[in-house]
Amino acid sequence: MTPKARDLLQKQERSASVVGFEEAVVDFFVDAADLLGVPKSVAVLYGIVFASPQPLSFAEIQARGTLSKGSVSQGLRVLREMGAIKEVSAPADRSELFTPDLEMRRLIQRFLEQRLEKQLAAGKSRLGALQRALPDLEKSHAETLRSRLEQLQSWHEKARALLPIARTFLKLAPG
Amino acid sequence: MTPKARDLLQKQERSASVVGFEEAVVDFFVDAADLLGVPKSVAVLYGIVFASPQPLSFAEIQARGTLSKGSVSQGLRVLREMGAIKEVSAPADRSELFTPDLEMRRLIQRFLEQRLEKQLAAGKSRLGALQRALPDLEKSHAETLRSRLEQLQSWHEKARALLPIARTFLKLAPG
DNA sequence: CGCCACGTTCAACAAAAATTGAACGGATAT
DNA sequence: ATATCCGTTCAATTTTTGTTGAACGTGGCG
Numbered sequence: 096m097t098p099k100a101r102d103l104l105q106k107q108e109r110s111a112s113v114v115g116f117e118e119a120v121v122d123f124f125v126d127a128a129d130l131l132g133v134p135k136s137v138a139v140l141y142g143i144v145f146a147s148p149q150p151l152s153f154a155e156i157q158a159r160g161t162l163s164k165g166s167v168s169q170g171l172r173v174l175r176e177m178g179a180i181k182e183v184s185a186p187a188d189r190s191e192l193f194t195p196d197l198e199m200r201r202l203i204q205r206f207l208e209q210r211l212e213k214q215l216a217a218g219k220s221r222l223g224a225l226q227r228a229l230p231d232l233e234k235s236h237a238e239t240l241r242s243r244l245e246q247l248q249s250w251h252e253k254a255r256a257l258l259p260i261a262r263t264f265l266k267l268a269p270g
Numbered sequence: 271m272t273p274k275a276r277d278l279l280q281k282q283e284r285s286a287s288v289v290g291f292e293e294a295v296v297d298f299f300v301d302a303a304d305l306l307g308v309p310k311s312v313a314v315l316y317g318i319v320f321a322s323p324q325p326l327s328f329a330e331i332q333a334r335g336t337l338s339k340g341s342v343s344q345g346l347r348v349l350r351e352m353g354a355i356k357e358v359s360a361p362a363d364r365s366e367l368f369t370p371d372l373e374m375r376r377l378i379q380r381f382l383e384q385r386l387e388k389q390l391a392a393g394k395s396r397l398g399a400l401q402r403a404l405p406d407l408e409k410s411h412a413e414t415l416r417s418r419l420e421q422l423q424s425w426h427e428k429a430r431a432l433l434p435i436a437r438t439f440l441k442l443a444p445g
Numbered sequence: 446c447g448c449c450a451c452g453t454t455c456a457a458c459a460a461a462a463a464t465t466g467a468a469c470g471g472a473t474a475t
Numbered sequence: 476a477t478a479t480c481c482g483t484t485c486a487a488t489t490t491t492t493g494t495t496g497a498a499c500g501t502g503g504c505g
Contacts, residue, residue: 112406116415119403123396123422130389134463145418148411153482163465168483190481195418199425214305221298228294231287236323240291243320243370247298250374257439264432309493328452338495343453365451 120146131206133173136162140170141179141195150183150192178205200265211258218251295321296336306381308348311337315345316354316370325358325367353380375440386433393426 109117121142128138139161144151157167171193174180181196197205225244232240284292296317303313314336319326332342346368349355356371372380400419407415 110408112403113411116400116403116407119396119399123393123400126392126396127389130385136464146415148414164482165465165467165484166463169464172483199421203425210305214302217301218298221294221301224294225291225298228287228291232291233285236288239323240321246374250378253440257436260435260439261432264435265428311494339452340454340495340497341493344494347453 117143117146132210134170136166137170137173140167141174144174144180144193145195147194150185150194152185152190152192154190156193178202203265204262207258207261211254215251215255215258218254222248222251292318292321292334307385309345311341312345312348315342316349319349319355319368320370322369325360325369327360327365327367329365331368353377378440379437382433382436386429390426390430390433397423397426 121139124138124142124145125135128135131138140156143156143159143161153167153171156162156171157164162170171180175182178197179195179202180193182191183194185192222244225247229237229241229244296314299313299317299320300310303310306313315331318331318334318336328342328346331337331346332339337345346355350357353372354370354377355368357366358369360367397419400422404412404416404419
């Protein structure tokens with residue numbers, strides 16, 4: 096296959112409706128990006144892959160023209176590590192093709208565990224430090240502050256308790 | 271009251287233990303800051319106010335030396351708007367003093383509503399656009415894509431359903 | 446009234462995060 | 476072997492976000 100032929104293949108006309116759909120999907124994920132704390136480029140990538148009926152090659156993705164080669168490479172790696180996309184081997188060509196992997200559900204679950212669990216762990220040790228700092232305070236102050244600290248602790252426990260609930264909940268129904 | 275006298279008052283010795291406690295509280299909130307999506311300076315401010323047994327004046331807060339006048343001013347405004355702190359009038363002096371306002375619970379609740387609700391609303395309209403883009407696609411493609419779209423919708427509904435649950439849950443128990 | 450203390454605003458600055466592209470390395474075809 | 480195609484890496488750059496401080500009101504006090 097000559098370079099030229101491959102080039103044509105990559106640029107194969109995508110109908111306006113397909114392009115429109117892709118753009119809408121990309122927008123959707125870009126919106127969601129900051130909630131999930133991922134850079135925009137990663138959201139764009141995922142949108143492109145998610146919106147494609149067939150698996151896409153690196154070249155095809157890059158050909159969308161939104162992102163530089165470097166960003167595509169890094170972004171795909173991030174998505175693979177997150178389990179958001181996977182590689183499938185192409186029948187004809189040797190190059191790998193990308194397609195969405197885990198369902199939303201698992202992705203979100205993983206997100207919850209990683210981001211929130213870490214946060215909670217950090218919080219816990221901070222609270223320990225506070226606990227320890229408390230006894231040295233004068234009486235008058237200690238009272239108010241102890242109650243504030245309790246607020247923090249109570250909040251922390253609730254957050255921890257909520258997590259498994261959310262987990263369970265997200266398992267319900269197909270998705 | 272001469273400036274000098276006031277100055278002394280502001281710098282009144284805070285015992286090492288009080289300072290230590292404050293630092294620990296500040297650290298706690300700084301940690302939490304990025305989860306909540308607020309800038310560090312705001313977290314620091316809230317920590318300072320939260321860790322203080324008495325309400326603090328603008329000058330006292332600034333005297334902690336961590337933040338510039340501008341940041342203190344802006345940050346206090348943000349916190350007031352969030353309902354995280356409130357002003358109480360000082361008995362002696364005319365200047366206003368700051369103290370924590372809403373309990374954690376309400377703050378978090380508000381946070382959930384503002385950040386997530388907005389997100390969900392945006393998502394909803396995006397999904398509408400996708401819905402509309404779908405019918406124009408060819409058969410072969412439409413099948414896969416329709417199913418992907420359904421995934422998105424299902425996810426969206428679940429998130430929406432989870433919100434009230436979280437709300438209820440956070441109301442349980444004092445805090 | 447004019448001065449001063451107190452806060453606010455906002456344009457300049459600094460820090461952090463994301464993006465790019467040029468240099469590199471490994472695999473395949475010639 | 477050598478050339479070439481693909482993709483990765485990473486330092487430089489751009490963009491975004493947060494912070495600062497100087498200039499500017501505002502209200503109280505002499």
